Amino acid sequence: MFNINNIIRENIKNLKPYSSARDEFKGEASVYLDANENAFGSPLETNYHRYPDPLAHAVKLELSKIKGVPPRNIFLGNGSDEAIDILFRSFCNPGKDNVIIVPPTYGMYEVSANINDITLKRVNLTEDFQLNLEGIAEAIDENTKLIFICSPNNPTGNSINREDVETLLANFNGIVVIDEAYINFSRQKSFIQELTEYANLVVLQTLSKAWGLAGLRVGMAFASEEIIEIFNKVKPPYNINQSSQELALAALKNVTQVNEWIKQILSERDNLVLNIKNFDFVIDIYPSDANFILVKTTDANQVYNHLVNDGIIIRNRNKVELCEGCVRITIGTLEENKALLDSLKSYKN
Ligand SMILES: Cc1ncc(COP(=O)(O)O)c(C=O)c1O
Numbered sequence: 001m002f003n004i005n006n007i008i009r010e011n012i013k014n015l016k017p018y019s020s021a022r023d024e025f026k027g028e029a030s031v032y033l034d035a036n037e038n039a040f041g042s043p044l045e046t047n048y049h050r051y052p053d054p055l056a057h058a059v060k061l062e063l064s065k066i067k068g069v070p071p072r073n074i075f076l077g078n079g080s081d082e083a084i085d086i087l088f089r090s091f092c093n094p095g096k097d098n099v100i101i102v103p104p105t106y107g108m109y110e111v112s113a114n115i116n117d118i119t120l121k122r123v124n125l126t127e128d129f130q131l132n133l134e135g136i137a138e139a140i141d142e143n144t145k146l147i148f149i150c151s152p153n154n155p156t157g158n159s160i161n162r163e164d165v166e167t168l169l170a171n172f173n174g175i176v177v178i179d180e181a182y183i184n185f186s187r188q189k190s191f192i193q194e195l196t197e198y199a200n201l202v203v204l205q206t207l208s209k210a211w212g213l214a215g216l217r218v219g220m221a222f223a224s225e226e227i228i229e230i231f232n233k234v235k236p237p238y239n240i241n242q243s244s245q246e247l248a249l250a251a252l253k254n255v256t257q258v259n260e261w262i263k264q265i266l267s268e269r270d271n272l273v274l275n276i277k278n279f280d281f282v283i284d285i286y287p288s289d290a291n292f293i294l295v296k297t298t299d300a301n302q303v304y305n306h307l308v309n310d311g312i313i314i315r316n317r318n319k320v321e322l323c324e325g326c327v328r329i330t331i332g333t334l335e336e337n338k339a340l341l342d343s344l345k346s347y348k349n
Helices: 057-067 080-091 108-115 133-139 162-171 225-234 242-252 255-276 300-309 334-345
Strands: 074-077 098-101 119-122 144-150 175-179 201-206 219-222 282-285 292-297 326-330
Touching: 057 074, 057 242, 074 080, 074 225, 080 108, 080 144, 080 175, 080 201, 080 219, 080 225, 098 108, 108 119, 133 162, 144 162, 162 175, 219 225, 255 282, 255 292, 255 334, 300 326, 300 334
Parallel strands: 098 119, 098 144, 144 175, 175 201
Antiparallel strands: 074 219, 201 219, 282 292, 292 326
16 A cells, blocks of 8 residues: 655654745745845846745636646645755665656656656556556665656657556556656546546646746646655755746646647648658658657668758667667647758668
């Protein structure tokens, strides 16, 4: 049985978190002399001289309406990369615990593990980029704290079979992290609605992809109240800055625009696949549930260099296990995709 008390690090369980000025006085006052801010203002047109809301309540309230999840089940991070790091710092004892990743997948799980001195166990995806459940079951031991599943997966683009993820959630006594950074482009349902079903589920999402706010650095983790409380204890006091909170709030009120872009991106993705698949250097285009496609070519380095020469940058994934010969191409605007196709037309095998 999953029990949060069995997996939280002892030092975090006993941690007395930093109590900021904004934590200690929460009401409205006319004079604030409690946080050593500059009371005169900021040398800008807009004032940012006050520390922001440590828990970004207003943003969470708006997200809660969109996602159908109560604010108490939402953590906001400085990008979902911060949530990944906080998962390690909350649950994994350096030099002792381990986590499982399923390559090829998003690179930050490994980097965060290395930063936190946590052993990484790799159980590669199968040839069709799905979970090797037997391999994962064999890799789990009593010190395995986290399993990272990215769905839709970066860099392969496909969604992971839902029943397989459910099998892990039901049988693993640690935390299953489902990274849904690309969920808005997917035909699959989010796991967010399963939070009441599984106490060991953490779903990551972000405003960096479909929402078009990568520069603001706002990522989300959705989980049980107990897990969110731990994250809030561990995070830096003011991890979402004031301008990010204000701009994210304004953006979240414009979901119509985002949905319109998603439609355009999906239609452009179909269009790009149709146009790219007939080039003679293309061996395969993997089915995508994301805003990018993974393309297997006869020579990824050469394709990459050819495009760079034309001022077009894609991601060369040639050195990634199971992705030999592959490049990852983000779906751009109509004009950008046309520039890509024009350049590829002049590529000689
Ligand atoms: C699967 C996945 N998760 C998380 C992230 C990081 O997102 P954020 O910008 O919210 O830190 C990325 C970024 O590329 C990603 O591909």
